[in-house]
Each structure stands twice: as structure tokens, then as C-alpha cells.
Amino acid sequence: MxxxxxxxxxxxxxxxxxxxxxxxxxxxxxxxxxxxxxxxxxxxxxxxxxxxxxxxxxxxxxxxxxxxxxxxxxxxxxxxxxxxxxxxxxxxxxxxxxxxxxxxxxxxxxxxxxxxxxxxxxxxxxxxxxxxxxxxxxxxxxxxxxxxxxxxxxxxxxxxxxxxxxxxxxxxxxxxxxxxxQGVPTEQWFYTGMDCYIHCIESLSGTYLNAFSQSYGEKALELCKEVFLNNICEAESRDKLMMASWHGGMSIAYSQVGVAHAMSYGLSYSLGIRHGIGNCLIFQHLEEFYPQGVELFHEMKNKHNISLPTGICKGLSDSEYDTMIAVAMSLEPLWENAVGYDWRRTITPEKLKSIYGKI
Missing domain, CATH: 3.40.50.1970 (Rossmann fold)
Structure with a gap:
């Protein structure tokens, strides 16, 4: 094959x-x-x-x-x-x-x-x-x-x-x-931009990484840092983020995303959480998988005065947790990229429930 x-x-x-x-x-x-x-x-x-x-x-x-x-x-x-x-x-x-x-x-x-x-x-x-x-x-x-x-x-x-x-x-x-x-509200701009940033972190940290995906991912990450950490003018920011999105999408075309995206799918399916903010809600708690990426994420979030909502999963039933976890764990290529082919040894329903419970 x-x-x-x-x-x-x-x-x-x-x-x-x-x-x-x-x-x-x-x-x-x-x-x-x-x-x-x-x-x-x-x-x-x-x-x-x-x-x-x-x-x-x-x-x-x-x-x-x-x-x-x-x-x-x-x-x-x-x-x-x-x-x-x-x-x-x-x-x-x-x-x-x-x-x-x-x-x-x-x-x-x-x-x-x-x-x-x-x-x-x-x-x-x-x-x-x-x-x-x-x-x-x-x-x-x-x-x-x-x-x-x-x-x-x-x-x-x-x-x-x-x-x-x-x-x-x-x-x-x-x-x-x-x-x-032009005119995109700041929070929407941030959440959607972070989708690109998280693409880069997950692709560049993954087991599927190769020279093709790395070349695009590194450029996209560089552009994200310029947009979200440097003080550049609005027009330049729009240009650079549009190209970061393009390069980030190309990076995952020949590799994959990872933990944040898999778990965000569960949030979206069960609770209707939009994809961009769902990624952010999950990613902030993924120090175990992406320590440097999460640290930089908090720096970007603080620079732009973004406050993520809390208590999203408070009061969910065991059945609701089970549905989210089942959706997330069904995305096998994402977990293989994030952890490896034996990912089921470490990625358990209990582990995912503990992460969802922090949101």
C-alpha cells in the first residue's frame, strides 16, 4: 500500500x-x-x-x-x-x-x-x-x-x-x-486566527511531520507570531494572516492536526461550540502535549485582552461527556498524529473527561 x-x-x-x-x-x-x-x-x-x-x-x-x-x-x-x-x-x-x-x-x-x-x-x-x-x-x-x-x-x-x-x-x-x-470583530479575528496557529503547532509537533508540511507550517507559524505578537499596521496584519491561513492549511494537507482539533469536534457536536473558540477552549489546557505552544498562546491571548468563557462543561451529565468523548476519539488520524499509532494506550475516556471538565 x-x-x-x-x-x-x-x-x-x-x-x-x-x-x-x-x-x-x-x-x-x-x-x-x-x-x-x-x-x-x-x-x-x-x-x-x-x-x-x-x-x-x-x-x-x-x-x-x-x-x-x-x-x-x-x-x-x-x-x-x-x-x-x-x-x-x-x-x-x-x-x-x-x-x-x-x-x-x-x-x-x-x-x-x-x-x-x-x-x-x-x-x-x-x-x-x-x-x-x-x-x-x-x-x-x-x-x-x-x-x-x-x-x-x-x-x-x-x-x-x-x-x-x-x-x-x-x-x-x-x-x-x-x-x-476589514471590520472583523476582535474576538472573532482572534479565535479564527488561533485556528491557524493551532494548525501549525499540531502539525509541527505531530508524528506525521515531513519536510513538505514542515515548510508550510513553519512559515504559517512565523506569520502568526508577526500578526499576534508584533505591533504591525492593520493592512499588513490582514495580508499576513491571510497568507498564514493559506500556509497553515497547506501544512495539514500533507500531515494532520491533533489533540485540540479532535476534542474541539466533540465540543461542537455536543454543545454547538464554534470551531475557533472550541480550539482555544481546549488548547489552553494542553500543556502536556504542546507546552511551548500553549505558553505562547497565553501570551497572544493576554496581548489582545481576550477572555475565554468558563463553565462550559459545568453540570454536564455522564451521557453528555460520553458523547463528546466518543466523537473526539473517533478521529483516529488526529490522535495518531498527536501521540503515535499506539495512542489508545495513553488517550483514555477518563483523560479526555478530565480535560473537558476544566473548560
Missing amino acids: NRFKNFPMVPRVIFGAGSLDQLGEILMPKRTSSEAPFIFLVDSVFEDTDLPGRIPLLFHDQIIFISSDEEPKTEQVDALAQRIRDSFSELPSGIVGIGGGTIMDLAKAVAIMLTNKGGAADYQGWDLVKKPSIYHVGIPTISGTGAEVSRTTVLLGPEKKLGINSDSTTFDQVVLDPDLA
């Missing part, structure tokens, strides 16, 4: 302030007919801004505004795909996601489900997608998740939180316009 992954990369990317304005010329050659629209999935926070007016609508193109207040769900993907099928006589020319990680994941998943039978939950796992997705574009408006570059789309399903990991998931085109990240 081959041990080396032959994975896809985003074939086209444009970077630079104002690059959103080139979207029309980017999409035009991809239009299959006047009856095959582009569907723009846009974070609803932009509904009353000037951004919708900058979207190059033609023919039957449609904007669908979507709230990103909650994690993306498999049933939401299925509903969006069905809505699009019912609205148009032809398969769309493509899907364009404009927003944060939630919108990126929805855009990737909908593009897959428009060409594959069944429901999105059927494809949660590794390499289960049978047919190539339709053309899809990612335009992040906040940086850190790496969703714009990864081959996964993480969804909450009826039984688990898990990505659709496939070669068909990766975007065909990404537009990196740092101007779109």
Missing part, C-alpha cells in the same frame, strides 16, 4: 487588495450556458453592505445569503443542493462561497452534492465521493481556518462531526482579497 498521498492543490489563486473586482473575468470562461447560473453563497453579515453590489451577476445568477452563526450541517447542505436543483433546469456553472470557514465548507459540500447521489452525511469520511464536483470558488472574508485551501469540508451530521475529505472537495479557484477582512 502506498504511503504517499497524491493530493490536489488549488489550481488557481489570485491575491491582493481589491482582487474581488476581477471575479467577473475569472468566472466568464467557466459559464457553460446562459441557463446555467453561478450560485453565490454569501455570509448574511454582508447583506446590507456594498459587497453584494460587487458580485458580477449575469443571466440567472443568484445570491443566497446564509447565516454563519452555527456550524455547517449535512442537512443544510442537502437543503441547499435541493433548492438549487428545483430552481434551475440546468446544473449550475458553479458555486461561489464568500465568507468565513462555514461558508467555505458549505460551498465545497454543495458543489459535491450537486453531482453525487444521496445525502451529505453519506460522504463524511475519507475518499467516499464518487463523481467530481461542479466548479467552485472560495473567497474568504476572515482568515485562519485554512478552509480555502483544504481538501475537506467539515460538517455536523446526525451521528458525527466529520469532514468530506476528497479530491473533489478542493476549490478550483480561490480569491484572496485582504480588504474583505
